Amino acid sequence: MTEFVDADAVLEPTLQNVLDQTTLKWIFVGGKGGVGKTTCSCSLAVQLAGVRESVLIISTDPAHNLSDAFRQKFSKHPSLVNGFTNLYAMEVDPTPDLSEVEGLEGEQGGFLADISTSIPGIDEAMSFAEVMKQVQSMDYSCIVFDTAPTGHTLRLLQFPTTLEKGLSKLISLKDSFGGMLSGVSRMMGAGGPGGEHMIDQMLGKVEQLKRVVEEVNSQFKNDELTTFVCVCIPEFLSLYETERLIQELAKFEIDSRNIVINQVIFPEEVGSSRLLAARVRMQQKYLDQFYDLYEDFHIVCLPLLEEEVRGPEALRAFSQHLLQPYQAPPAQQQDGAGSAGGGSNSLVEEMRRQVEEQRNRIQELEAELKAAKGS
Numbered sequence: 001m002t003e004f005v006d007a008d009a010v011l012e013p014t015l016q017n018v019l020d021q022t023t024l025k026w027i028f029v030g031g032k033g034g035v036g037k038t039t040c041s042c043s044l045a046v047q048l049a050g051v052r053e054s055v056l057i058i059s060t061d062p063a064h065n066l067s068d069a070f071r072q073k074f075s076k077h078p079s080l081v082n083g084f085t086n087l088y089a090m091e092v093d094p095t096p097d098l099s100e101v102e103g104l105e106g107e108q109g110g111f112l113a114d115i116s117t118s119i120p121g122i123d124e125a126m127s128f129a130e131v132m133k134q135v136q137s138m139d140y141s142c143i144v145f146d147t148a149p150t151g152h153t154l155r156l157l158q159f160p161t162t163l164e165k166g167l168s169k170l171i172s173l174k175d176s177f178g179g180m181l182s183g184v185s186r187m188m189g190a191g192g193p194g195g196e197h198m199i200d201q202m203l204g205k206v207e208q209l210k211r212v213v214e215e216v217n218s219q220f221k222n223d224e225l226t227t228f229v230c231v232c233i234p235e236f237l238s239l240y241e242t243e244r245l246i247q248e249l250a251k252f253e254i255d256s257r258n259i260v261i262n263q264v265i266f267p268e269e270v271g272s273s274r275l276l277a278a279r280v281r282m283q284q285k286y287l288d289q290f291y292d293l294y295e296d297f298h299i300v301c302l303p304l305l306e307e308e309v310r311g312p313e314a315l316r317a318f319s320q321h322l323l324q325p326y327q328a329p330p331a332q333q334q335d336g337a338g339s340a341g342g343g344s345n346s347l348v349e350e351m352r353r354q355v356e357e358q359r360n361r362i363q364e365l366e367a368e369l370k371a372a373k374g375s
């Protein structure tokens with residue numbers, strides 16, 4: 001975390017720093033529910049897909065909504081996002097079914113599920129570890145997490161401890177009941193593995209998953225590999241939650257240096273609405289506080305749109321604002337469009353223009369690349 005920054009320099013109000021840091025492997029996007037985490041994580045993933053070889057976005061939020069955001073059904077396995085060649089998405093089931101943990105037979109999974117009631121969190125830890133094992137074996141350049149709301153977010157960092165507890169529980173079970181269990185299972189006449197053998201297998205499994213989680217957690221604490229992007233809205237509760245989140249991240253030694261403030265209403269767009277004018281004043285108060293509190297963060301403001309941000313095209317357009325500070329279109333540039341308030345039409349026009357610009361840029365770059373390859 002030793003970054004030498006000119007004290008006078010204001011940090012760029014964009015997420016360009018995340019795109020530029022090509023060593024990043026794990027990018028978390030988190031904050032309270034409803035502030036726009038999914039929208040922001042999807043937008044960021046869309047932008048990353050433009051500069052990294054392959055990107056996977058994983059939702060660990062019980063309220064899955066990658067499918068809603070991209071308007072495409074995803075599952076617990078990565079699938080290619082429509083309209084992309086290198087962006088994949090998957091939604092992890094937050095209520096794990098341990099009988100599905102790979103390497104354990106159904107019966108054992110069930111047994112583990114039973115003992116898990118006596119070790120709080122072990123089921124979640126196991127299923128997270130299983131996902132991470134799977135993800136690590138895949139070859140994505142970077143992985144974006146659309147995380148569960150604050151509070152649950154960092155529980156995963158305690159998973160090695162949870163698994164440690166699970167291991168000692170299993171060992172003590174084995175010591176006290178091992179012989180008896182094999183007797184019982186013989187009595188049940190299943191002809192399956194004896195109780196002791198079963199516990200041994202599970203010990204091995206939990207041990208292996210614990211190693212995965214430990215390895216992953218040490219990567220999470222490496223700021224070359226991992227960063228956490230906080231998403232919030234300019235309101236009191238959200239400011240408060242963000243501060244808590246940032247403190248928690250620091251405690252767990254996880255790098256965070258970007259705050260995305262979503263749903264910002266820009267004064268240019270108030271028009272004659274008294275309600276909007278009041279909202280702008282309220283938001284401004286909290287924006288000022290964000291700027292005061294987080295001088296050493298990149299603070300990125302995203303505009304509140306009139307419509308939801310859904311579908312790949314809407315996300316692509318919206319994602320532009322992560323890189324270019326949003327400028328509410330000034331009235332005089334509206335060439336007779338006459339919308340001094342900058343309503344949704346001018347906004348859509350502006351987005352279209354930006355999309356067009358990016359498309360042209362991509363075409364130019366592709367032509368350059370082709371020429372470079374040819375020469």
Ligand SMILES: Nc1ncnc2c1ncn2[C@@H]1O[C@H](COP(=O)(O)OP(=O)(O)O)[C@@H](O)[C@H]1O
Nearest residue numbers: 033034035036037038039263303304305308309
């Ligand atoms: N800046 C915005 N302007 C308009 N709608 C937005 C904006 N950001 C998010 N939304 C919409 O708000 C809803 C909640 O956003 P979402 O990203 O799913 O929040 P979260 O994941 O934090 O619960 C979605 O329908 C989304 O399209």
Ligand SMILES: [Mg+2]
Nearest residue numbers: 037038061065
């Ligand atoms: Mg969400």
